[in-house]
Amino acid sequence: xxxxxxxxxxxxxxxxxxxxxxxxxxxxxxxxxxxxxxxxxxxxxxxxxxxxxxxxxxxxxxxxxxxxxxxxxxxxxxxxxxxxxxxxxxxxxxxxxxxxxxxxxxxxxxxxxxxxxxxxxxxxxxxxxxxxxxxxxxxxxxxxxxxxxxxxxxxxxxxxxxxxxxxxxxxxxxxxxxxxxxxxxxxxxxxxxxxxxxxxxxxxxxxxxxxxxxxxxxxxxxxxxxxxxxxxxxxxxxxxxxxxxxxxxxxxxxxxxxxxxxxxxxxxxxxxxxxxxxxxxxxxxxxxxxxxxxxxxxxxxxxxxxxxxxxxxxxxxxxxxxxxxxxxxxxxxxxxxxxxxxxxxxxxxxxxxxx
Numbered sequence: 001x002x003x004x005x006x007x008x009x010x011x012x013x014x015x016x017x018x019x020x021x022x023x024x025x026x027x028x029x030x031x032x033x034x035x036x037x038x039x040x041x042x043x044x045x046x047x048x049x050x051x052x053x054x055x056x057x058x059x060x061x062x063x064x065x066x067x068x069x070x071x072x073x074x075x076x077x078x079x080x081x082x083x084x085x086x087x088x089x090x091x092x093x094x095x096x097x098x099x100x101x102x103x104x105x106x107x108x109x110x111x112x113x114x115x116x117x118x119x120x121x122x123x124x125x126x127x128x129x130x131x132x133x134x135x136x137x138x139x140x141x142x143x144x145x146x147x148x149x150x151x152x153x154x155x156x157x158x159x160x161x162x163x164x165x166x167x168x169x170x171x172x173x174x175x176x177x178x179x180x181x182x183x184x185x186x187x188x189x190x191x192x193x194x195x196x197x198x199x200x201x202x203x204x205x206x207x208x209x210x211x212x213x214x215x216x217x218x219x220x221x222x223x224x225x226x227x228x229x230x231x232x233x234x235x236x237x238x239x240x241x242x243x244x245x246x247x248x249x250x251x252x253x254x255x256x257x258x259x260x261x262x263x264x265x266x267x268x269x270x271x272x273x274x275x276x277x278x279x280x281x282x283x284x285x286x287x288x289x290x291x292x293x294x295x296x297x298x299x300x301x302x303x304x305x306x307x308x309x310x311x312x313x314x315x316x317x318x319x320x321x322x323x324x325x326x327x328x329x330x331x332x333x334x335x336x337x338x339x340x341x342x343x344x345x346x347x348x349x350x351x352x353x354x355x
Contacts, residue, residue: 002092008034008042009055011093011159016050019097024166025050027312029229030097030151031075033085034159039063041085041094046073076124083133084155091143091155093162098151098229100319101173106146107226107323109330114172120148122341123228144169149228149333181325185215190297196245199252202291202303208314209299212321216240217294224332226323230316232345235290236338238300238317248301251293292317 003011012032019025019032028050033043042058044050059074061067063085068074075081081094102115111117118135121128132153135145143155144165152169156162188209197205216223223238225231239257241247247257291313292302300317304310324332332338 002036002038003034003042005036005042005060006055008036009058012042012044012058013050013053013055015093015095015159015163016044016053018163019095019166020050022167024099024170025097026315027308030095031077031081032096033061033078033081033094035085035092036060038089041081043074043078043081046075077128079124079126079129080132080153083129084136084153087133087136088155090157093156093159095154095156095162095166096147096151097154097166098227098319099166099170100322101177102146102152102169103150103227103319104322104326105173105176106151107149107330108327109148112146112172112176115144115146115152115169116142117146117148118153120150122337123150149226149330177322177326180328181212181215181322183211183215183325185211185218186297187214188297188299190243190295192243192248192295192298192301193245194301197249197252197301197303199249199303201289202252202305204304204307204310206302206304206307206310206314207295207299208302208318210318210321212325213294213300213318215325216321217296217299220296223294223321223324225338226320226327226330226332227316228333228341230320231333231338231341233316234292234313234320235342236335237332238290238292238294238320240294240296243295243297248293248295252290252301252303254289 012034015032028047031044033041035041039062041061043061045057045059048057057072059068059072061074061078063082066078066082077096084091084094109117109120116135116139119131121131145153147153154162154166156165192207194205194207217240220240225236239251241251241257250257291304292300295301302310302313302317304313
C-alpha cells in the first residue's frame with residue numbers, strides 16, 4: 001500500500017527530473033512527496049534544485065505534526081502535503097507545481113470544471129495549509145486542485161498517476177487560456193542594446209518576448225503581480241517603458257523614467273542607493289528595485305545576479321503576463337502583500353539558494 005523509504009526517495013528524485021524535462025517545474029519551485037506509511041512521507045527539501053538532488057537530500061516528515069528527522073529542512077509547503085495525506089488514505093504521491101498555464105488560470109482565484117481552487121494565503125503559512133485542507137475536504141472526489149495566485153496540487157495513488165494528472169490539468173488550462181486570450185499582439189520589432197543597461201547589482205540582462213509579454217507591452221499599463229512568485233522574484237509590479245535603454249535601466253533601479261530627468265542628468269552614471277549597496281539591502285530592494293521591465297516593441301528586459309537568475313526571471317515574467325492577459329475576475333496582489341513577499345524572499349529564500 002505504501003512505498004518503502006528507499007523506493008520513495010528514488011521516485012521523488014525521478015519525478016523531479018521528469019517534471020523538469022516536461023517543463024512543469026523549474027529550479028526549486030514546487031515540491032514533491034511520496035508516502036511511506038500512514039503517518040510518514042518523504043518530501044523534497046527547501047531551496048535545492050531538482051537536478052542536483054540526491055536521496056540523502058530528501059526529508060522524512062510526519063503527517064500528524066509535520067515534524068521531521070535530520071538536519072535538512074523540508075519544503076516550506078510540507079503542511080499542505082500533510083493535510084492531503086491526512087484526509088486521503090488512498091493518496092501515495094503528491095506533486096505541487098507552479099506550472100505555466102495552470103498557474104495563470106489559478107490567478108483568477110476561481111474553480112474550473114476540472115479543478116476546484118483553494119483560497120489564497122501567503123506561501124508556507126498555516127493559513128494556506130488550512131485553505132488547501134478545506135478545499136480537499138469539500139471536494140472528496142477531486143484530485144487536481146488550483147491554489148489561488150500560486151500553483152497547483154496534484155494527488156495520485158502513485159507517481160505515474162500524479163504525473164499524468166499534472167499534465168492533464170496543464171493541457172486543460174492551456175485550452176482555457178487559448179479560448180479567452182486573443183494573442184494577435186505585435187511582434188518584437190525594435191532593437192535594444194543590453195550592454196547599455198549597466199547595473200552592478202544585476203549584471204546579467206536577458207531580453208525575452210512571447211505573445212503574452214508583447215500583449216502586455218502593447219497595452220502600455222504597469223503589470224501587477226498576479227502570481228506570488230512574480231512578487232517574490234521580480235517585484236510588486238512591472239513598468240512599461242518606451243524603447244530606450246536609459247528608461248529601462250531607470251525602471252529596474254526604481255527611479256523615475258521621466259524624460260525631463262534624462263535631460264537634466266544626461267550621462268551621469270546612475271549610482272543610486274540600491275546599486276551602490278550591490279542590491280544587498282532587502283528592505284530597499286523590496287520598496288523600489290525590480291528585476292524586470294517591459295519595453296515597447298522589444299519585450300521584457302530581465303536582470304539578475306546570474307545568468308540562471310535572468311533565465312528564471314524571464315520564465316516568471318512570461319507566466320505573470322499570461323495570468324494578466326487571462327484574468328478577468330481578480331485583481332493583482334495588493335501592494336503590502338507583494339512587498340512583504342518580496343522582502344521575505346530577499347532576506348531568507350534567495351540566501352538559502354545561494355548557500
